[in-house]
Amino acid sequence: MDKEAIAAVLGEIGTLLELKGENPFKTRAYHNAARILEGLSEPLDTLVAEDRLGEVQGIGEALRDKISTLVRTGRLPYHEELKASVPAGLLEMLGIQGLGPKKVRKIHEELAIDSIEALEAACKDGRVAALDGFGEKSQSKLLEAIAFKRQFASRHRLVDAIAAAEPVLEALREHPDVTRCSTAGSLRRWKEVIGDIDFVVSSRRPGAVLDFFVGLPAVQSVLARGDTKASVILSGGIQADLRVVADHEFASALAYFTGSKEHNIVMRQRAIARGLRLNEYGLFRSTEETRDPALRVECPTEEDLFRELGLHYVPPELREDHGEFAAAEKRPMPRLVEWTDLRGSLHNHSDWSDGRDRLEGIVERARELGLSYWAITDHSRASFQANGLDPARLLRQLDEIDAINQRLADEGDDFRLLTGIEVDVLRDGLDLPDEWLARLDVVVASLHVPSGEEAENTRRLVAAAGNRWVHMLGHPTGRLLLERDAYKVNLNAVIEACAAAGTWIELNASPYRLDLDWRHWAHARKLGVRCVINCDAHRLEHFGYLRLGAGVARKGGLRPDDVVNTMTLPRLREALAAKRGGAGRKG
Ligand code: DGT
Ligand code: CA
Ligand code: CA
Ligand code: ZN
Numbered sequence: 001m002d003k004e005a006i007a008a009v010l011g012e013i014g015t016l017l018e019l020k021g022e023n024p025f026k027t028r029a030y031h032n033a034a035r036i037l038e039g040l041s042e043p044l045d046t047l048v049a050e051d052r053l054g055e056v057q058g059i060g061e062a063l064r065d066k067i068s069t070l071v072r073t074g075r076l077p078y079h080e081e082l083k084a085s086v087p088a089g090l091l092e093m094l095g096i097q098g099l100g101p102k103k104v105r106k107i108h109e110e111l112a113i114d115s116i117e118a119l120e121a122a123c124k125d126g127r128v129a130a131l132d133g134f135g136e137k138s139q140s141k142l143l144e145a146i147a148f149k150r151q152f153a154s155r156h157r158l159v160d161a162i163a164a165a166e167p168v169l170e171a172l173r174e175h176p177d178v179t180r181c182s183t184a185g186s187l188r189r190w191k192e193v194i195g196d197i198d199f200v201v202s203s204r205r206p207g208a209v210l211d212f213f214v215g216l217p218a219v220q221s222v223l224a225r226g227d228t229k230a231s232v233i234l235s236g237g238i239q240a241d242l243r244v245v246a247d248h249e250f251a252s253a254l255a256y257f258t259g260s261k262e263h264n265i266v267m268r269q270r271a272i273a274r275g276l277r278l279n280e281y282g283l284f285r286s287t288e289e290t291r292d293p294a295l296r297v298e299c300p301t302e303e304d305l306f307r308e309l310g311l312h313y314v315p316p317e318l319r320e321d322h323g324e325f326a327a328a329e330k331r332p333m334p335r336l337v338e339w340t341d342l343r344g345s346l347h348n349h350s351d352w353s354d355g356r357d358r359l360e361g362i363v364e365r366a367r368e369l370g371l372s373y374w375a376i377t378d379h380s381r382a383s384f385q386a387n388g389l390d391p392a393r394l395l396r397q398l399d400e401i402d403a404i405n406q407r408l409a410d411e412g413d414d415f416r417l418l419t420g421i422e423v424d425v426l427r428d429g430l431d432l433p434d435e436w437l438a439r440l441d442v443v444v445a446s447l448h449v450p451s452g453e454e455a456e457n458t459r460r461l462v463a464a465a466g467n468r469w470v471h472m473l474g475h476p477t478g479r480l481l482l483e484r485d486a487y488k489v490n491l492n493a494v495i496e497a498c499a500a501a502g503t504w505i506e507l508n509a510s511p512y513r514l515d516l517d518w519r520h521w522a523h524a525r526k527l528g529v530r531c532v533i534n535c536d537a538h539r540l541e542h543f544g545y546l547r548l549g550a551g552v553a554r555k556g557g558l559r560p561d562d563v564v565n566t567m568t569l570p571r572l573r574e575a576l577a578a579k580r581g582g583a584g585r586k587g
Helices: 004-018 024-038 044-049 062-071 075-082 088-093 101-113 116-124 135-153 159-173 206-214 247-258 261-273 303-306 324-330 361-369 391-410 455-465 490-501 518-526 540-555 569-579
Strands: 180-184 199-200 221-226 229-234 238-247 274-280 282-285 374-379 414-428 442-446 503-508 531-534
Touching: 004 062, 004 101, 024 062, 044 062, 044 503, 062 206, 062 374, 075 135, 088 116, 101 303, 116 135, 116 261, 135 206, 135 303, 159 180, 159 206, 159 238, 159 303, 159 414, 159 540, 180 247, 199 247, 206 238, 206 531, 229 455, 238 247, 247 261, 247 274, 261 274, 261 324, 361 391, 361 414, 361 540, 374 391, 414 455, 455 490, 455 518, 490 503, 490 518, 503 540, 518 531, 518 540, 531 540
Parallel strands: 199 238, 374 414, 414 442, 503 531
Antiparallel strands: 180 199, 221 229, 229 238, 274 282
16 A cells, blocks of 8 residues: 555545544544655655654554554554444535535434435425524535536546546457457547547457456446447446447447547538438448448448548547548648657656655656656746745756756766746736746746636736747646636637747646647647647656647647657757747856
């Protein structure tokens, strides 16, 4: 069990004790311990192995024993018993905005409610409003929050859907009765948010494949199982649908279940216009719906299907009826960017601000991945909650980066760290004066504390985009997928300001952001604005976001040349200088 998992168990113990109404000192001790573990600089294993856990401030004897048990055995009977003694619905209720442990306990004790459904019913018939400390207003707020939670329960961030789907696809691929298989649906199209996962398989023995699918260890429950399809819930709570077809139907089934619905509608119209019929079973010479094998136009691959309909192949990411038909009629679609084209990331954090890792570890990981450069752009001082850098600390960081680069040069290694900052866009300008920005290799300007006014946010970002020393705008809408909407901003005005100043726009590849959204890139590209696919890494595990970002960039129709961080280091340095009107880094 790693430190994060153990901290999560301790935190949950604290919460469970609160739900049981235990003494606040005791509950707080668990929450504190969870935080202390997360912040430990030494590996927990070492501390336990050397019996030094007791030296850590805030971890008393009882906690020490529990943590050691967790480290050694991966479980804790105390936690399991405690969990069994509290209805699971109470923990779920804590996921509703506005409900803390105290309120959940009161609702449970006074109304005997132990599920979200029961809570909803009690809100609707006014029983919650009648409770001490609740009232009409909080009752209607709770109803809204329940509806909100339900709306998002069946939507998942792309990264979670990929993580759930990949092992299933691998397993299917290895099954002897599977001829061809693929993901389909929104996942194959790289939508940022996924309803359910879809798989399409061709096989001569559908029954055997379906048996295998519903029996996979990743399957939590089976919703439906027919002769050619099944629906299950995977662990993690994501639904997955599987269709099994004959191999000569594979291309049309795959195209159909990849969608999007809007794209499919145009495809079907194109078929009709050619005296054909297109459906999930194939393409047929017919003027009415059919699946008559005698009328079939053989299409072994999706390429064949597109060709029959007068189109070059359209990659799945672009199948949104978002301009792909006009493009694919004339000429082959351009090669879209791939994550292996990327040579580094230009917006990342380290333990100098709110990142977890030290510069040395960051360099090591970037080199392992075969990257050529990695910019360190920690927060500026206005982001005090993220331990933002003031000029004095920034200077020290620059020295450290210089020393690391010097060592790399001495070792004959071409990899380089780039210096930089993620400078806050404030009401009256940037959080660092131009003289300081000019000393850095890479400047990312980000709006972290937006105003409620569209005009005001637009004004700030337009001004930042116009600053000669700013290379790019970071996460330009501030959205957090399934958590927080974009702030109000006139994106067209911001994109135009970037075009006018030659300022780049980030595609922030954090799975929560994927910001700027894919829908805006065609327009930005047309105006000549270049994209930078950035990890916004706060820990080494985030380096993999490059793949996610590249997928979303493909969805935005971006090619390698549109993306700044496909460049080699020497060309990148030229581009960084060219953005500043020929002046590179000063000082
Ligand atoms: P999701 O799951 O909500 O993220 O989005 P999708 O696109 O994966 O939708 P899903 O799983 O309901 O269906 C997969 C694909 O099947 C969808 O993209 C297009 C196709 N499809 C499903 N229902 C219809 C339909 O009624 N008409 C058409 N033309 N296509 C459909
Ligand atoms: Ca789907
Ligand atoms: Ca589906
Ligand atoms: Zn940021």
